[in-house]
Amino acid sequence: MKIGIFDSGIGGLTVVREIRRLMPGQPLVYFGDTARTPYGTKSRATITRYALEDTRFLLEQGAGIIVIACHSASSIASAAVANEFSVPVFEVVSPSVEQAARVTRNRRIGIIGTRATIESRVYDHKIPELLPGAVVLGMPCPLLVPLVEEGWLKRRETRMIVRKYIRPLKERQVDTLVMGCTHYPLIKDIIEAKAGKRIVTVDPSLQTALAVKRFLEASGDSAEPDSPGDERYFVSDLAPATEEIARRFLGGKIKLEKA
Template sequence: MTSQPIGFLDSGVGGLTVVKEALKQLPNESIVFLGDQARLPYGPRPTEEVAHFVQQIAGFLLDQHIKALVLACNTATAAALPILQAKLSIPVVGVIDSGSQTAVRVSTGQHIGVIATEGTIKSHAYQRAISNLSPNASIEGLACPEFVTVVEADKYHDEQTNQLVADQLRYFKTHPVDTLILGCTHFPLLADSIQAAMGPDVTLVDSGVETVSVIKQLLSEQHLLNTDSEAEQPKFYTTGDIDGFTAIGKDWLQVPDLDVTHVPVEHLKQYGDLASKETSYEA
């Protein structure tokens, strides 16, 4: 089972920021990623609907014989992580706990901000995770759905985007924090703009980077790390436009070629809510 791939899922291309870190930390591991661009954004959707979508994608990835699953999406993590952990026998990791732990550790004054989608902010998942770790922490949450839109439109290099980010994050001028969690995996693509808007004294925390460290540790503890063979070329799937996905993927991952396949949403729907899905695979 050690040579089987790790599955990653996201509502769009943002999860590629987590894949990029996985390629660094886990160079021997094969990767299968699905971005559900056709149903983006997840943030404004009801929690139950997001959980339904995530289980469909998980079913698809299980058919790729994955040995672990990473929810490379904060909204998906808030909506579906406990459900998948209860239903699947393989390791399942989300991004919220990992980012919260790092933020509490690096924060100098326990004044922590979170920027994320509407769904993640409304779920209060980060607030609960941080409060459990540091009961005296002050937490400021801000929904920034427009950030997802500009990343998905491949406009994260545009000058207008720098202004958008600055305008959105002006909230923190009157609600100061010393640490800011990028609570959406799309947001690291805007890290330079976000840092410029927040100032040099604010530490940015990329939840995706920390999540890869967690999955690496889990795989090691369960003797699932691939040490015997080279990684296969990563496989990418999108329910949306292949050309748009490929353009962003090449730019962010800095690779000349991507193996990208379109998966119709109707194909994902056959997986339902994993009620009758086999949840364990042998190597």
């Protein structure tokens, strides 16, 4: 079963990285909508239209299961994608919600993400469904994506800005922090340092890959993929810096193709 993964850009490669680590050899096709990135600042209608187009492209490339690696699209458009197409659809929010509900002890959970993800209030709705009485505190962190894409992964300014974003969540005593954006695994060490030892972080890229792995194992599709190592990476726009940034997210060499 070929896994199709899409994101508004190259951030979703952090999900691919975990998929490859957990399911080596599994065929996959990636689509990054770099011509229209980012989705996070766009309206619900536009994000939904883009998500449906992205899914259609992956199905045309032979994907039999769809992973929405974009938090904005997962928050806003996953139901529309699941309704429109008759394939299994995974997204990055539900596995993170489940993990957060599992690990919190005081039922106070912080979420960091883009403005669109936080304002969608998807976590505020979903976590209390699993964990009645849970208090969910969202913090939009719109500067973190550009800081990561710039490669400012170790800089003082990045640490200061992360601290500024996380401080109000600490003051309100969350014990669990969902890193609600595909870019954040690249600054996981800074986020964990600023969150401190008392806060457990949840990495949606890892949780989503685990959910896909469980599904493939349950459906008997994980053993012996038809064409192991069949991986293609498409983008809607290929700018000079894209491949270098993509390498950083995937954690290794990558060949991007223009869709």
